[in-house]
Amino acid sequence: MLIIMKHGSGPQEIESVVAEVRRVGYRPHVSEGEHTTLIGAIGKGPTPELIEHFRALSAVQDVIPISKPYKLASLEVSPKPTVLRWNTGATGGGEVMIAAGPCGVEGLEQTLTAAHYVKKHGAQMLRGGAFKPRTSPYSFQGLGQEGLEILAEARRKTGLPIVTEVVSPEQVDLVATYADVLQIGARNAQNFALLQAAGQSGRAVLLKRGMSMTLEEFLMSAEYVLAQGNMRVILVERGIRTFEKTTRFTLDISAVPVLKSLTHLPVWIDPSHAAGKRDWVTPLALAGLAAGADGLIVETHPDPEKAQSDAAQQLNEAQFADMMSRVKALLPALGKRLTQELKPV
Numbered sequence: 123m124l125i126i127m128k129h130g131s132g133p134q135e136i137e138s139v140v141a142e143v144r145r146v147g148y149r150p151h152v153s154e155g156e157h158t159t160l161i162g163a164i165g166k167g168p169t170p171e172l173i174e175h176f177r178a179l180s181a182v183q184d185v186i187p188i189s190k191p192y193k194l195a196s197l198e199v200s201p202k203p204t205v206l207r208w209n210t211g212a213t214g215g216g217e218v219m220i221a222a223g224p225c226g227v228e229g230l231e232q233t234l235t236a237a238h239y240v241k242k243h244g245a246q247m248l249r250g251g252a253f254k255p256r257t258s259p260y261s262f263q264g265l266g267q268e269g270l271e272i273l274a275e276a277r278r279k280t281g282l283p284i285v286t287e288v289v290s291p292e293q294v295d296l297v298a299t300y301a302d303v304l305q306i307g308a309r310n311a312q313n314f315a316l317l318q319a320a321g322q323s324g325r326a327v328l329l330k331r332g333m334s335m336t337l338e339e340f341l342m343s344a345e346y347v348l349a350q351g352n353m354r355v356i357l358v359e360r361g362i363r364t365f366e367k368t369t370r371f372t373l374d375i376s377a378v379p380v381l382k383s384l385t386h387l388p389v390w391i392d393p394s395h396a397a398g399k400r401d402w403v404t405p406l407a408l409a410g411l412a413a414g415a416d417g418l419i420v421e422t423h424p425d426p427e428k429a430q431s432d433a434a435q436q437l438n439e440a441q442f443a444d445m446m447s448r449v450k451a452l453l454p455a456l457g458k459r460l461t462q463e464l465k466p467v
Contacts, residue, residue: 123168124198125161125176128183135181136161142179146172153200162188162199164349192341192385194348195355200386206326206354208283208302211246211461213356214388218458219417220449221247221285221303221328222442224424225394225432227269235424237276239439243446244460247303248273248282249419251431253289270300277302285328285419291319298323308332308360308395311343321350328419330358330392333371337380344387356388357381358419359410361396370398370435373406378413388416394435400426403437404445408452420445 125139136152136159143150143163151162163176168187176185190196205214213219222245223236237248252269265272273284283302288294289310297304303326310316311332320327327347331340340357347355359378361371373396381389391410393403407418423429423436437445453459 123163123173123176124186124188125163125182126184126186127159127161128181129157131159131181139176139179139181142176146175151194151199153202158183160199160201162193164193164199190341190384191338192345194353195341195344195385195387197384197386202386204353204386204388206356206388207461208247210282213390213417215416216458217416217461218411218449218453219247219390220245220446220460221249221417221419222422223249224251224429225421225436226251226430227265227272227286228430230272230275232424233272233276234279236422237280237282239424240422240442241280241282243439243443244450245420245446246282246460248276248280248284249286249305249421250276250284251287253287253293253297267296270297274300288316288320291315294319294323298325301325303328303356306330311335311340314343314346317343317346318350321347321352324352326354326356327352328356328358328390330360331362331374331377333361333363335362337377337384341381341385344385356390356417357385358390358392359415360392369396369402371396373397373410375409375413378410378415382414389414390417390419391415392419394419394421394432394437398435400435400437400441403435404441404448407445408448411449411452411456411458418449 140150148163148165153160173185188198203215211219222240227233227250277284285303285305286301287305288297304320305328308330344355361373364372366372393406397403421436422442426433426436
């Protein structure tokens with residue numbers, strides 16, 4: 123249920139209601155607006171008697187049952203967009219963030235080269251896979267902990283925060299030791315044990331939509347992370363499986379405005395996995411931003427033809443630079459901005 127505080131309620135009145143929410147066995151979530159404070163009471167469906175109990179409190183204006191099955195992800199609990207910040211930039215509420223780097227960490231030189239040029243061209247976060255869940259057991263599976271150590275070195279050299287994938291609950295503590303953001307990929311989007319473990323990690327979570335998930339199922343997966351008390355979640359539309367085979371997946375551009383109408387969480391686009399071919403990555407990236415996305419996660423490699431995974435969809439430096447110049451030209455027309463464009467190294 124959503125508890126609407128009376129205008130002018132002070133900290134003590136808010137805290138008293140929060141304490142009462144806890145006393146009756148619910149978990150409070152406070153959202154302070156410019157004029158009104160909202161307190162979400164998260165738990166099992168409230169009885170009419172419980173709703174009336176809270177309506178009777180002197181500082182409460184009204185109590186509204188939350189209709190959505192995804193409670194903490196819902197705009198009903200947090201009407202204002204969530205803005206997530208790092209030292210290099212922010213995402214949400216008009217701020218756009220670009221995460222870029224190779225599909226897989228293959229070595230120190232490759233990763234450092236990519237990290238330096240993505241920073242030079244304006245990306246604010248480095249992506250790279252140390253653990254790679256692959257369709258074929260014979261494909262490159264990543265360097266594991268060595269890859270995490272390489273990413274950490276790239277962060278030390280460039281100052282870019284890193285996002286990397288975690289593929290099992292047992293890996294969460296290890297990956298969280300190195301990463302700033304834990305990525306949960308499409309194949310694990312309904313791995314509920316992994317979602318809960320990531321939620322408990324203390325790290326932000328970048329959650330990709332499963333290739334056959336409805337948007338409600340996607341938000342329910344995010345709810346598993348949020349329910350652990352971790353509100354730092356980014357939703358990523360990366361393409362869904364349809365009858366079309368020209369592209370690797372079908373990028374559901376409509377998911378962006380729909381999600382923005384349902385949730386306060388930042389919504390990103392992954393044009394690389396949707397396209398499957400580098401020539402289509404930039405148009406899809408621009409389309410996603412035009413539809414309202416708060417960020418992009420893009421694959422780029424110093425020498426894509428030699429990449430050990432997803433070679434066909436990774437941009438080279440020139441192509442990445444071209445994409446970034448187009449992104450920077452588009453954002454002012456959308457009333458958005460890259461929070462901080464980093465100086466070349």
